[in-house]
Amino acid sequence: MIFYRPHANEVEVFETAARNNLPVLLKGPTGCGKSRFVRYMAEKLGRPLVTVACQEDLAAADLTGRFLLEGGQTVWRDGPLTRAVRDGAICYLDEVVEARSDVMTVIHPLTDDRRVLPLDRLGVELSAKEGFLVVISYNPGYQSVTKELKESTRQRFVSLAFDYPNNEIEAEIVAKEAGCDLALATQLVRLGQGSRNLRSHGLGEGASTRLLVYAAALVKGGLSLKDAAEATLVHSLTDDAEMTKALRELVRSVLG
Amino acid sequence: MPAPTIKIEDSLKATMEEYGVTAADLGMEAESDDEAERALLAHFLFTEPKRQSLTGERNGLPLDRVQRQLQALLRMLSGHNFRIAYSDPPCTDNVNVYLPKAAPAPEEPVTDLLLYRVMGLVQVGFVRSKLLRERSILAELHRDWVLRSAFHLLAARWILRRWGDEFAGLKSDIARVPYLEKAGSMRVNVMAVPRDGMPEAFLPLYEGLVVCLNWKTAGPAGDPARESVRRVDALQPGDAAYRDGTVAASLFLAEAQKLREHFRKLRLGPPPLPWYLGVIRPEWILADLGRNIAYENEWKKGQLPLRQLLSAMARNGVGAKPGEPNPGGFGLPRLGLRDRLKAALTGPSQSNAPAYGALRDEHQQKQAEQPEQKWAPGTSADQALAEGEVLKPDENGREYDEWDYKAGSYRFTAVKVVEAEGNSGSKESYDRIVTANQKQIKEIRRRFEALRVEERWLHGQRDGSEIDLNRAIAAVCDIRAGQQPDDRIFKRFQRQKQQVCILTLVDVSGSTQGNILAAEQEAMVLFAEGLRTLNFPHAFYSFGNTHPQEIGIGRIKGFDEVYSEGVYKRLANLRANGATRLGAYIRHAGHILSNRPQARRILMVVSDGKPEDRGDYRGTYGIKDTAMAVQEVSRAGVHCHCISLDSREDAGTYLQEIFGKGKFLQLESVDSLPKRLPEVFRGLVR
Numbered sequence: 001m002i003f004y005r006p007h008a009n010e011v012e013v014f015e016t017a018a019r020n021n022l023p024v025l026l027k028g029p030t031g032c033g034k035s036r037f038v039r040y041m042a043e044k045l046g047r048p049l050v051t052v053a054c055q056e057d058l059a060a061a062d063l064t065g066r067f068l069l070e071g072g073q074t075v076w077r078d079g080p081l082t083r084a085v086r087d088g089a090i091c092y093l094d095e096v097v098e099a100r101s102d103v104m105t106v107i108h109p110l111t112d113d114r115r116v117l118p119l120d121r122l123g124v125e126l127s128a129k130e131g132f133l134v135v136i137s138y139n140p141g142y143q144s145v146t147k148e149l150k151e152s153t154r155q156r157f158v159s160l161a162f163d164y165p166n167n168e169i170e171a172e173i174v175a176k177e178a179g180c181d182l183a184l185a186t187q188l189v190r191l192g193q194g195s196r197n198l199r200s201h202g203l204g205e206g207a208s209t210r211l212l213v214y215a216a217a218l219v220k221g222g223l224s225l226k227d228a229a230e231a232t233l234v235h236s237l238t239d240d241a242e243m244t245k246a247l248r249e250l251v252r253s254v255l256g
Numbered sequence: 257m258p259a260p261t262i263k264i265e266d267s268l269k270a271t272m273e274e275y276g277v278t279a280a281d282l283g284m285e286a287e288s289d290d291e292a293e294r295a296l297l298a299h300f301l302f303t304e305p306k307r308q309s310l311t312g313e314r315n316g317l318p319l320d321r322v323q324r325q326l327q328a329l330l331r332m333l334s335g336h337n338f339r340i341a342y343s344d345p346p347c348t349d350n351v352n353v354y355l356p357k358a359a360p361a362p363e364e365p366v367t368d369l370l371l372y373r374v375m376g377l378v379q380v381g382f383v384r385s386k387l388l389r390e391r392s393i394l395a396e397l398h399r400d401w402v403l404r405s406a407f408h409l410l411a412a413r414w415i416l417r418r419w420g421d422e423f424a425g426l427k428s429d430i431a432r433v434p435y436l437e438k439a440g441s442m443r444v445n446v447m448a449v450p451r452d453g454m455p456e457a458f459l460p461l462y463e464g465l466v467v468c469l470n471w472k473t474a475g476p477a478g479d480p481a482r483e484s485v486r487r488v489d490a491l492q493p494g495d496a497a498y499r500d501g502t503v504a505a506s507l508f509l510a511e512a513q514k515l516r517e518h519f520r521k522l523r524l525g526p527p528p529l530p531w532y533l534g535v536i537r538p539e540w541i542l543a544d545l546g547r548n549i550a551y552e553n554e555w556k557k558g559q560l561p562l563r564q565l566l567s568a569m570a571r572n573g574v575g576a577k578p579g580e581p582n583p584g585g586f587g588l589p590r591l592g593l594r595d596r597l598k599a600a601l602t603g604p605s606q607s608n609a610p611a612y613g614a615l616r617d618e619h620q621q622k623q624a625e626q627p628e629q630k631w632a633p634g635t636s637a638d639q640a641l642a643e644g645e646v647l648k649p650d651e652n653g654r655e656y657d658e659w660d661y662k663a664g665s666y667r668f669t670a671v672k673v674v675e676a677e678g679n680s681g682s683k684e685s686y687d688r689i690v691t692a693n694q695k696q697i698k699e700i701r702r703r704f705e706a707l708r709v710e711e712r713w714l715h716g717q718r719d720g721s722e723i724d725l726n727r728a729i730a731a732v733c734d735i736r737a738g739q740q741p742d743d744r745i746f747k748r749f750q751r752q753k754q755q756v757c758i759l760t761l762v763d764v765s766g767s768t769q770g771n772i773l774a775a776e777q778e779a780m781v782l783f784a785e786g787l788r789t790l791n792f793p794h795a796f797y798s799f800g801n802t803h804p805q806e807i808g809i810g811r812i813k814g815f816d817e818v819y820s821e822g823v824y825k826r827l828a829n830l831r832a833n834g835a836t837r838l839g840a841y842i843r844h845a846g847h848i849l850s851n852r853p854q855a856r857r858i859l860m861v862v863s864d865g866k867p868e869d870r871g872d873y874r875g876t877y878g879i880k881d882t883a884m885a886v887q888e889v890s891r892a893g894v895h896c897h898c899i900s901l902d903s904r905e906d907a908g909t910y911l912q913e914i915f916g917k918g919k920f921l922q923l924e925s926v927d928s929l930p931k932r933l934p935e936v937f938r939g940l941v942r
Contacts, residue, residue: 057713057715059715066726066730066733067729067730067733067734067737068729068733069729069732069733069736073736074732074733074734074736074737075733121734121739140918148895193335194332194333194335195332197331197332197333197334197335198328198331198332201328201331201337201924202324202328202331204939242324242325242328243325243328245325246324246325246326246328246329246332247328247332249325249329249373250329250332250333252425253329253333253423253425253426253429254423254424254425255424255425256423256424256425256427256428
């Protein structure tokens with residue numbers, strides 16, 4: 001089973017929401033484990049998972065499906081959302097605020113007690129199979145007025161707020177994910193924590209848990225800790241010359 | 257101890273006079289009958305050669321060059337949000353960190369940076385560990401110089417040891433610093449002390465604490481100084497005094513008291529401090545506490561403006577900060593804080609501070625003498641009145657309600673906002689800013705260029721440069737399936753305009769006078785230069801009123817106004833004026849924005865402090881009303897974001913209450929405003 005280390009009661013909340021067919025919204029900073037959590041929960045609940053990485057050109061038709069030509073015949077091909085509705089899967093729309101607004105319109109009837117998906121092209125209204133669940137995620141830290149979730153949409157979901165785990169848990173995650181020893185993971189986590197202290201004070205975001213795992217993997221792959229930190233925790237976080245120097249100083253202070 | 261042989265020379269007496277120091281100032285009243293003792297102390301205080309190297313005559317690396325980097329590093333290490341300002345020697349007021357403007361000569365950037373780092377670590381350590389929070393301990397330290405120096409040495413050792421334990425890389429830095437020649441300069445309070453001839457009694461303490469930061473303790477066994485150092489070193493991470501600053505402070509105070517007695521027996525003054533360890537200034541921290549008390553008292557009593565009261569306190573040297581005159585003269589003024597506060601607040605006074613009652617009477621008399629002031633945008637009402645100009649507010653002003661949190665209801669039509677043209681001046685100011693910032697403007701434009709249009713393929717068009725293959729297939733499929741096909745089978749590349757408009761509301765209240773106003777002015781010009789290339793509808797307004805019920809908002813550039821000579825002049829000629837009735841301004845800006853056709857409306861507020869105005873528009877009232885105003889405009893579809901120039905750590909609390917989490921940015925330095933304003937805007941619309 002995929003590794004996931006719970007931070008608080010998120011597993012319990014998700015399970016209860018899933019049992020009651022309530023859609024779930026995950027919000028939190030980049031790389032804090034939202035997508036991993038959904039994968040974990042899908043496995044735990046024994047439900048198939050359909051993941052869609054949303055982007056600005058993603059339209060409702062891309063989710064529902066379309067007719068295609070196959071050997072001179074027109075064939076309907078389900079989109080990922082339709083597939084999830086039919087299979088009783090968890091449909092995870094990652095970074096949903098990036099998608100076009102019509103995507104939200106499509107998922108609305110799936111998020112209330114109707115649990116239906118109207119397919120205009122087929123002239124049918126699909127009822128969601130037992131087990132179907134809509135999960136969406138977004139990062140409120142973007143602060144962009146063009147990337148905000150509407151209040152009416154937000155209120156359709158059970159919300160789980162994610163943040164980076166505390167040092168011990170994060171070190172455990174990094175060690176487990178990268179297969180490195182706990183001492184190395186602890187050092188990397190301290191670097192990560194340090195960089196997060198600079199959020200909104202020079203850095204847009206601090207180092208994500210994912211970046212820490214990358215750094216640990218590089219070290220495990222034979223790179224020196226300093227080089228791994230430079231490649232992941234310094235240059236991936238900023239282009240600003242002074243902040244780069246400060247991050248290097250942080251690396252040196254922590255690693256010695 | 258060898259008998260002191262040094263006598264006070266005339267030149268030393270002159271130096272003492274120059275600095276306004278008497279034997280009593282040195283805290284030696286009890287043993288002042290011994291001439292030799294004072295002579296010895298004077299020798300340590302006023303030796304000339306070292307003083308020169310510490311006055312910055314041959315400076316090394318200037319702090320400005322590394323300030324941002326240093327601040328970022330210390331923030332990352334400590335998790336503490338503070339600001340770096342100037343002071344020599346280094347110190348802290350428990351919120352911010354003060355470091356020397358430049359490291360002393362010779363020029364060695366790497367060494368200097370190392371020195372700054374360790375200086376910063378000591379001061380941040382004080383703040384982070386909350387060592388200087390207890391008022392009783394602060395009062396003790398304030399009273400006794402010897403006690404303070406001994407406490408400082410023990411505390412600094414503890415702080416540096418904790419940093420070293422926590423960060424392996426810092427341990428080597430900390431160990432290197434004492435061996436640097438420039439860091440080795442010692443001082444008692446602000447003066448340099450030569451190490452040669454230092455009394456033996458100081459050596460164990462000094463060497464144990466400072467020179468041997470490889471954690472060896474020097475000095476003979478059983479020596480009180482050595483024992484104190486040993487007790488500090490014996491603290492283990494599991495001990496309360498290792499983890500908890502309050503417990504540690506009590507321990508250090510107890511040890512310092514023992515040392516003080518020891519030094520007194522030996523007829524010694526305070527132990528010398530190495531320059532890089534800085535000084536503890538309990539009077540600053542106590543003065544801040546005093547300000548809070550004074551504010552609360554003033555608030556309870558109602559009428560007297562706090563500024564006058566604080567001025568009275570400042571005149572008496574209570575809480576003098578770097579750059580401010582401190583009549584205490586020497587770095588260790590005997591302030592008698594409690595008495596001075598009492599005098600400033602209640603009078604009658606033995607000091608020069610006007611008594612509270614006198615201040616109030618004076619103020620009320622002035623108020624009565626002054627004619628009623630009318631608001632004039634961008635012009636000081638006083639000046640306008642002096643010029644004999646009759647300033648009539650615009651009759652078309654708009655009235656707004658105010659939220660009274662105590663009553664839990666609105667005060668209807670509590671304030672009228674009158675819009676008028678902003679202050680103007682010469683266009684040269686604008687040209688000067690543009691000329692001086694060509695490079696930055698170019699960079700802003702380059703970055704904004706990416707926002708100007710969305711360059712992308714628009715799919716599903718009835719007409720376009722290319723066939724949209726997916727949709728064409730879908731159409732064929734529909735035809736074959738016997739359905740009505742969608743004829744939108746083309747795609748075209750479009751540079752689509754963003755549907756965004758922005759109103760920038762800039763605070764030009766009286767408190768911005770000086771470098772804040774200059775930075776705001778520069779930021780406005782740079783931002784305007786960037787926005788011009790974007791063709792986003794945008795407007796600039798300034799606020800700062802002089803009349804509580806009828807307040808003015810200065811139009812620098814309206815939404816429908818094109819860039820003209822007048823706009824340039826107004827952009828670069830802001831004038832500080834009045835106070836900050838922010839709720840009303842936000843409501844008015846929201847009203848302007850609500851008339852815009854764009855789907856996304858942004859209100860960017862640039863302010864330097866809490867919303868405060870005359871009358872009861874202060875403290876919680878101002879904050880709650882402004883928060884309510886932000887909610888109102890948000891409901892009307894306006895996204896409100898604030899850039900605050902209030903860098904105090906506690907400012908985040910009221911900013912979050914007003915604007916909400918993630919909807920404000922506290923700038924660490926006023927100077928960074930011109931750079932950050934366009935960046936914040938870019939982040940909002942990207």
